[in-house]
Amino acid sequence: MSFSYLVIASGTMLFEIAVLLVSLLLLKYAWGRSRRPKCTVPGPPPGGLPVLGNIVQIADERVYQKLCDWQKDLGDVYKLNLVTEEVVVVNGDAIYDVLVTNGDDYGGRMQGHRQGMYSNGFQNMGYRQPDKEWKAMRKIAQKGLKQYGEGVVHIERISMEEILECLDKFNKTEAFDPYDPIYAMVIGIVIVISLGERLSPDNPLYQKIKRADELFPAAFGADTSYIDVIPWLNHLPIKASKTFKEAMDAVRQMEAEIYQRSKNNVEKSTISGVIDAINANRGELNDALIKGMINDITLAATVTTSTQIRSLVALTVDYPEIQQKLHDEIDNVLGQRLPTYEDRRVMPYMEAFILEGLRYMSEVPISVPHKTLKDVTLRGYFIPKDTQIWPNLYGLHHDERFFPDPYTFKPERFLDSEGELIPVHERKHLLPFGGGKRVCVGEQLAKIRMFLFMTTLLQRYTLYPETDGCPPNYDPRLSINGVTMRMHAYKIKTVERSRFNVLT
Ligand code: HEM
DSSP states (O other), X not given: OHHHHHHHHHHHHHHHHHHHHHHHHHHHHHHHHHHSOOOOSOOOOTXXXXXXXXXXXXXXXXXHHHHHHHHHHHOSEEEEEETTEEEEEEOTTHHHIIIIITTTTTBEEOOOHHHHHHTTTTXXXXXXXXXXXXXXXHHHHHHHHTOSTTHHHHHHXXXXXXXXXXXXXXXXXXXXXXXXXXXXXXXXXXXXXXXXXXXXXXXHHHHHXXXXXXXXXXXXXXXXXXXXXXXXXXXXXSHHHHHHHHHHHHHHHHHHHHHXXXXXXXXXXXXXXXXXXXXXXXXXXXXXHHHHHXXXXXXXXXXXXXXXXXXXXXXXXXXXXXXXXXXXXXXXXXXXXXXOGGGGXXXXXXXXXXXXXXXXXXXXXXXXXXXXXXXXXXTTEEEOTTOEEEEOHHHHHTOTTTSSSTTSOOGGGGBOTTSOBOOGGGGTTOOTTOOGGGOOTTHHHHHHHHHHHHHHHHHHEEEEESBTTBOOOOOGGGOEESSSEEOOOOOEEEEEOTTOOOOO
């Protein structure tokens, strides 16, 4: 009896505390909002709740579809009401204006509770405001990733070793899910680039990185998004806070070990560009920033590229006629020689296939949210400083105005009548890596790996669905949105091509 009383009493107390906290939050919010200049952008969309606004509507694993529906009613620039703040969603051509043309004004980052927890208080590249340290991190990361000029040969060498090992695992008689070998290949490349050493999948550090990587999308998914708006929810024993805590524990464990190993490897590293670059610029970053930078590179480079490659593989099975064109190009240009990244210049169909894959999938659907660094005017609307901006990249890439018939997968849309790739300025509506000053630092690395993997894969194999007539049927409208879009699991069959002998 006394026990149940205690439970009821503590339940009542919890309720009262919750009411008190909500009231304080609302007071703070009303006070803060009344002092801010008014954002004149249209919105919010209908259907929101009193006080909570649109927060419940966007806590949806297909939030990207909702943003597109609202665009139809409210136009290219509209705002959402998310309890404590207004967020401006930017669509269509206006995205280019925000990211590229006026990138300096919109180059801040939204700094929510979850982002702060992940980055030990924004001590990283992805969530930091563009200050001196952020510039230093980007410079060191660019140098370390060695994605340009001579450095590409370094990435090619590391990548090809992992790719060939991965493709041996595709040599099976029965149907299999290609994701595990793809993931092992992508993570393997990242570990060599970050740490300068190869780790086997049963290595404890490999396992820690894999665990952090697996939990990360759920931790930053729609289900946990309201923690950013009401951070104290993170202290309640609810599913969202548990998911988030589990992921952060995994990130901290991974971070501690990578950092320790990177220090040990400083002397003996011969292949890791990132550690060499950190070592050469040690004075510019403190230990916390170095950890944040290594975390960003490790996690951002793994989940994104492996998910993208998984979808590209599904698309080659969904469209056998496209697979045939890719085979023909590979046979004509490479024969049995292994590809280099330079070969992309004479392989326009493969390039167009990858670009179309990036568009179709739109893996990072609302980019990494930005923030205005000053008062701005966009399409005639006033937006105050410190307003969160969501560039709706998924909407842009599926906008009929720029990509007719957007849910048809068609590499030809990036080719001219001669079969050559259309010039870059004609592709300005394709922004899968964002654009401007905050453009993805790993863009080149991702493109190199996608090109080398898909080319080597199709040089060696023909891919078939698990069951005749039942391909994966990849449709981006059915993807689940975590940090990146995830398609459903699927299986394929492979047959080694007769032209494939022993590649050297
Ligand atoms: C297919 C693969 C990838 C896609 C689609 C992708 C997409 C993106 C997007 C849309 C952004 C936000 C850009 C903006 O704010 O305007 C971003 C930022 C970022 N990406 Fe990637 N990315 C990919 C691969 C990678 C790789 C391989 C790395 C690491 C080597 C990486 C590291 C980062 C970092 C550190 C940022 C934050 C940059 C900053 O805030 O200054 N990404 N990425």
